[in-house]
Amino acid sequence: MLDGALLSIDGLSVAYDGSIALNGVSLQIRKGELICVVGANGAGKTSLIRSISGIVRSSSGVVKMNGANITGLPSWEICERGIAQVAEGRQIFGSLSVEENLLLGGSLKRAKAHQLETLEFVYQLFDRLRERRRQLAGTLSGGEQQMLAIGRAIMSKPEIVMFDEPSIGLSPALTDVMFGVVESLHKQGITVLLVEQNVAKSLALSDRGYVLENGSIVLHGSSHELLNNSEIQRAYLGM
Ligand SMILES: Nc1ncnc2c1ncn2[C@@H]1O[C@H](COP(=O)(O)OP(=O)(O)O)[C@@H](O)[C@H]1O
Numbered sequence: 290m291l292d293g294a295l296l297s298i299d300g301l302s303v304a305y306d307g308s309i310a311l312n313g314v315s316l317q318i319r320k321g322e323l324i325c326v327v328g329a330n331g332a333g334k335t336s337l338i339r340s341i342s343g344i345v346r347s348s349s350g351v352v353k354m355n356g357a358n359i360t361g362l363p364s365w366e367i368c369e370r371g372i373a374q375v376a377e378g379r380q381i382f383g384s385l386s387v388e389e390n391l392l393l394g395g396s397l398k399r400a401k402a403h404q405l406e407t408l409e410f411v412y413q414l415f416d417r418l419r420e421r422r423r424q425l426a427g428t429l430s431g432g433e434q435q436m437l438a439i440g441r442a443i444m445s446k447p448e449i450v451m452f453d454e455p456s457i458g459l460s461p462a463l464t465d466v467m468f469g470v471v472e473s474l475h476k477q478g479i480t481v482l483l484v485e486q487n488v489a490k491s492l493a494l495s496d497r498g499y500v501l502e503n504g505s506i507v508l509h510g511s512s513h514e515l516l517n518n519s520e521i522q523r524a525y526l527g528m
């Protein structure tokens with residue numbers, strides 16, 4: 290256990306119709322850290338994020354934010370506690386404009402007073418979103434939709450942002466842009482939980498990492514250690 294963890298997860302399990310997707314996962318994130326959870330397709334990464342954010346109900350386990358038990362709270366309440374997620378597949382509102390999507394993200398109680406200032410911050414981060422602010426979100430390219438999903442998460446003034454495979458479906462060049470954005474948000478003081486299949490890039494970016502296989506954490510350590518671990522190199526890095 291880490292002392293003074295911002296987000297602390299203990300024994301979290303998720304099952305769908307009796308089949309176990311997440312099996313007693315424990316992890317902690319300190320304020321200001323960038324940690325990654327890496328694993329193959331089907332390992333349970335999305336289930337982990339969705340159970341933290343209250344979209345999927347856990348069958349057992351405890352999630353604490355700033356020491357307070359938030360297990361089982363509705364997802365809007367979890368957002369109000371400062372946990373934002375950038376969902377896999379983006380989940381933006383296609384029939385609303387770019388700016389309307391962003392303002393929705395900023396409509397939480399915790400964020401409302403700073404809405405316009407945060408909007409300007411997002412537009413500075415993503416010039417492309419400013420250019421397209423009146424355009425319907427459904428007409429954006431995949432990379433632009435990913436920017437919008439990130440922008441919307443930032444609009445909620447989160448303490449921690451959970452990214453679910455931000456690079457999925459993007460070209461190598463755009464993947465690098467997205468990892469760059471994750472890194473720059475972290476440098477601005479936002480705590481990051483990054484969930485990815487891109488093991489090499491995620492470990493290169495993060496402070497610590499956890500390896501998820503079939504719903505269980507099988508290894509964790511500093512990202513440097515994991516990058517030099519021969520099992521990881523063989524199983525995930527093609528070395
Ligand atoms: N809504 C669902 N209903 C039934 N099974 C699901 C559902 N979502 C995920 N699963 C299963 O749970 C396991 C973990 O899935 P998921 O959390 O999406 O993994 P990952 O994000 O790492 O690919 C997989 O076996 C997947 O088929």
Ligand SMILES: [Mg+2]
Binds near residue numbers: 334335336377453
């Ligand atoms: Mg997933």
